[in-house]
Amino acid sequence: MAAIKSSIAFPPIDLSGPFQRASGEVHVIVGPMFAGKTTALLRRVNAEGLKGRNVAMVKSSKDTRYAVDHVVTHDGSKFPCWALPNLASLRQKLGDDAYRKVDVIGIDEAQFFDDLYEFCCKAADHDGKTVIIAGLDGDYLRKSFGSVLDIIPLADTVTKLTARCELCGKKAFFTLRKIVETQIHLIGGADIYMPVCRQHYVNGQLVKEATKNVLESRKHFEVPAAMH
Numbered sequence: 001m002a003a004i005k006s007s008i009a010f011p012p013i014d015l016s017g018p019f020q021r022a023s024g025e026v027h028v029i030v031g032p033m034f035a036g037k038t039t040a041l042l043r044r045v046n047a048e049g050l051k052g053r054n055v056a057m058v059k060s061s062k063d064t065r066y067a068v069d070h071v072v073t074h075d076g077s078k079f080p081c082w083a084l085p086n087l088a089s090l091r092q093k094l095g096d097d098a099y100r101k102v103d104v105i106g107i108d109e110a111q112f113f114d115d116l117y118e119f120c121c122k123a124a125d126h127d128g129k130t131v132i133i134a135g136l137d138g139d140y141l142r143k144s145f146g147s148v149l150d151i152i153p154l155a156d157t158v159t160k161l162t163a164r165c166e167l168c169g170k171k172a173f174f175t176l177r178k179i180v181e182t183q184i185h186l187i188g189g190a191d192i193y194m195p196v197c198r199q200h201y202v203n204g205q206l207v208k209e210a211t212k213n214v215l216e217s218r219k220h221f222e223v224p225a226a227m228h
């Protein structure tokens with residue numbers, strides 16, 4: 001009996017020619033809150049602008065902490081931007097002609113965009129754009145936030161920045177929520193969140209758990225107002 005061939009030899013594929021497109025790039029900047037992600041994003045986007053490249057900056061319309069039409073860093077520097085509910089609407093906002101002329105797209109607070117993966121694929125693979133995104137890799141529970149981590153397999157570079165632990169000054173990798181509130185998407189600044197090292201993250205969570213238990217047990221023993 002003739003041996004069954006386990007593989008089929010295909011002719012070599014010609015990768016040059018009509019299928020070739022302009023090559024885009026994807027760069028990801030992650031880290032906890034107060035790690036300077038937006039500052040790093042603005043620095044890169046400004047550097048691209050100085051090279052004569054056309055830049056569009058986008059942020060989520062969910063985040064209105066500083067200014068609606070600017071990306072603003074914690075230390076106050078800013079850059080004009082489009083505040084959008086999703087990334088797909090960038091092209092509609094700009095119009096096809098203006099979109100075609102854009103070389104670099106900066107995305108701040110990328111964790112708020114549900115269509116991040118689809119957008120980055122299309123913009124970099126098909127439209128030849130350089131996409132630079134900044135966002136939280138983890139939430140206050142240190143779980144993946146939005147689809148920021150999904151972009152890593154698409155990325156040319158990944159940069160994880162650190163902050164300074166607010167309690168001891170060591171490197172901070174995590175964001176601790178200072179208040180007892182379980183809603184995942186609670187947008188806030190230094191009033192609600194602080195950057196912490198591993199040890200202070202663990203300690204902070206323990207303190208919060210204890211506080212929550214005390215509050216809940218109090219609620220349990222409270223006498224209903226009607227009984228007074």
Ligand SMILES: [Zn+2]
Binds near residue numbers: 165170197198199
């Ligand atoms: Zn610490």
